[in-house]
Amino acid sequence: MKIGVFVCHCGSNIEGTVDTKTVAEASLDFPEVTFATDTMYACSEPGQDGIIEAIEEHKLDGVVVASCTPRMHEPTFRKTLERAGLNPYMFEMANIREHVSWIGKDREANTNKAADLVRIAVEKLRRNQPLTPKEFDINRRVLVIGGGVAGIQAALDCAEAGLEVVMVERESTIGGKMAKLDKTFPTVDCSSCILGPRMVEIAQHPNITLYAYSEVESVSGYVGNFEVQVKKKATYVDWAKCTGCGECVEKCPSRKAPDPFNELLAPGRAINIPFPQAIPKKAYIQAEHCIKLTKDKCGNCAKVCPSDAINFEAKDEIITEEVGGIIAATGYDLFDWTVYEEYGGGRYPDVVTSLQYERMLSASGPTGGHVKRPSDGKEPKKVVFIQCVGSRDKSVGRPYCSGFCCMYTAKQAILTKDHIPDSESYVFYMDIRAPGKLYDEFTRRAMEEYGAQYIRGRVGMVYPDGEGQLVVRGADTLMGTQVEVKADLVVLAVGAEAAKNSPQLAEKLRISYDAYGFFMEGHPKLKPVETNTAGVYLAGACQGAKDIPASVGQGSAAAAKVIGLFSKEKLKSDPQTALVDIKRCIGCGKCAETCPFGAINMTEFRGQPKAEVLETVCQGCGLCAATCPQGAVQLKHFTDNQILAEVEALCRF
């Protein structure tokens, strides 16, 4: 074998603390290395051309590039090899940037370490085999999980492009948080007026199948061919018959049930239709509050329903859907602010969340769009907004900025003035973050035209004054004084956190999530809607808090990715999979038990049980290889012998 080694400067990124020329020279001593050079930017066009020329001139049959992380450029260089007529898997990368130059300053030590990493890569490459991917068909249907504005956008874009779309929404209606909002910044246009028509489109589009009040139970398969089990939770109402007339809700005597759509501002009924524009507009029963289902009494709804839709016998149902791509758009949930004892920990009725306030402002909300104090129903004249509740606060484990709270607080201050012209608004803030188009102008308007008084500082305490008002005491860091404001109503700008059960969903989808449960994108800059699992994409706030324009943008971006994926004739599988040596396999089946992807099939060969790897399903995790006591399963491209050779290369003494 003739190996060529290319040691990249990465401008000064590597060259700054690694002597790349010396590394290249040292490489010439490694077994089978016949050519070595340093290069300015290996990934640039001249850099790649240099590799191709060297392959041709020196008749190389394997290449090591010592540069950056393979996550970014391994595919780049594999293509370079392909263009030079080599098998793309006759390539290894030594990461001397993230693993060397960026983490150490000692030039000599770095240079030695870089040479060691090249030696490891060379030893591995010497044992590489040319690999060829398999081709397989694509099922051109897409699953969208979550029917918030991001999911709606993604679903409509895909459906318009002619793809069949399956949408799974956890609640009984789609719309997500946006459906709960009154108006939206920075234009203050009515949220349901702009979202409503899009929700209707979802219901009416011939290419879209909607499963509301449903969740993804399990996902198996792989890009192009996923199999998804959808759990349709029992609603106890036959939606094929229900017309959404609402008779049942009127007559339901269980009047202390929660009303999640209205953020628990007012009690709801056991049978419920979230709001007039709900899609689908169907009733569902919250079983634990239904008198019939808990005590076998009542049954009023069944009596009054003109369509005979109520079915107390209903059970959860599992439906299997086959799709080729998945878009996760499960949004966010609000931080549980009651951990803040200083704001009353949830004991004062007139301390509400921002989303509850949106429901108060909304004409379809429980107060019919009239702002009223929960305690006595009076119109508040003095409203205090507290920003960054559960955002930018390490002490509650939420160090990040939720992004949209500054903006919606300004919006709510403006709307407060619109609703109650003789009201005063105070906003306690840390910084104003308004970096969007027309955003800064918008917050200025709240201050200048609507007279909202912005106080820079944290609130130390909120407590009732005993005469029906709340005292908000905080620091004014600009004035350097303590301030106290008496408020009729306090609105907490509660921050965003990952939607409930996000980690569990991520595990089903086999995608990564961060320490807070938000899904991880493939690359923070260059792959914002991709994940590290092929065929699974992200849209909206499930990837991190973001406002509506950004969520919609990601919805379209994820759709474009799926459309791009499906535009291919066939997909190629990654050939770095497990392989069973049937001579060694004793058919014990341990690999099949440990494989998290169900990629191992037990078959028979000449009457003996044997394991077999389904190449397209295998993700190359290597669990089976570690499990097999016989060493009969080896991971192609990462065989035991390759790993041992790497270890030997490192531990030479």
Place this chain on the structure above:
Amino acid sequence: MLEQLKDTIKKALPELDFVIGWGMGFDALHATPLFMYEPEDVDKLVWGPLNVHNLATYLPALKGRKVGIVVKGCDSRSVAELLQENLINREDVVIFGAPCRGTVSLTKIRKVIGNTGLIEDVNYADGTLTVKAEGASHEMALKDIRADKCGYCRFPNAVLSDHFVGEKRAPQVEEDTFEDLAEFESQPFEERRDFWMKEMDRCIRCYACRNACPLCVCRDHCVAQSRDPHWLSQQDGVRDKFMFQIIHATHLAGRCTTCGECERACPVDIPVLLFKRKFTKAIKDTFDYDAGLDPEATPPLLAFKANEDNIKEKEW
């Protein structure tokens, strides 16, 4: 009780190819595996503290044949483990169990009586073992010469059997507290390392430990000899010997029932069971799992769980 066991075996024998038990070996101290094909063979069966071998080791190679096997409590756990791993079929084996009072360690006996010539007679009664050799008579308290594993035995009766003869005995201990291991580990690292380097240096790479292990089932593909993958070199040195023991113990993590066959088989008396004790404790602590109790259980290392109950990866 022995007679009752013999009768039971004789009754079952017509349905079976043969039954494996113990008979007297080349002298009165050494029992040896006995393959009983005919009722006359059954008369040679012995039962007592000299039945040191774990006969379950024979079973995987006999998969597909109908055989019977006589087991002590510890042996029965190996059978359970083999069943669990589909290495044998339940319908093909008939298990004969009887209560065990513990077995001897021949190494410990040798330490007392030395290298004698022919053993003339062996008697055991009331907790004492008497060995007559070269005219001398040696009396030993059974508890001084019993196998270490019997000291922390929790299952003196077969954990599964088709025929159980005799009255069930109470276990030696309720809980295995791994005191032996704790004592060893209380030494500083250097001492432990030196201990193992010295012990392992004696290893002659005969692989008796592997061959005796009922759960070492790789047959011709043991890493010890394979070149592909080439985990162990052919170099003579303590490193490769030590490496083999670590691989052996790792492959048995969550499977090993600490029957002690490896250590018993070692011709140079290396205490290799201690490695397995270490792993057994780790499995117990991490997964609250005991190997070889339930043929239906899924051993922790043969299952994939995204979130392990006791491994809080996310909190690392």
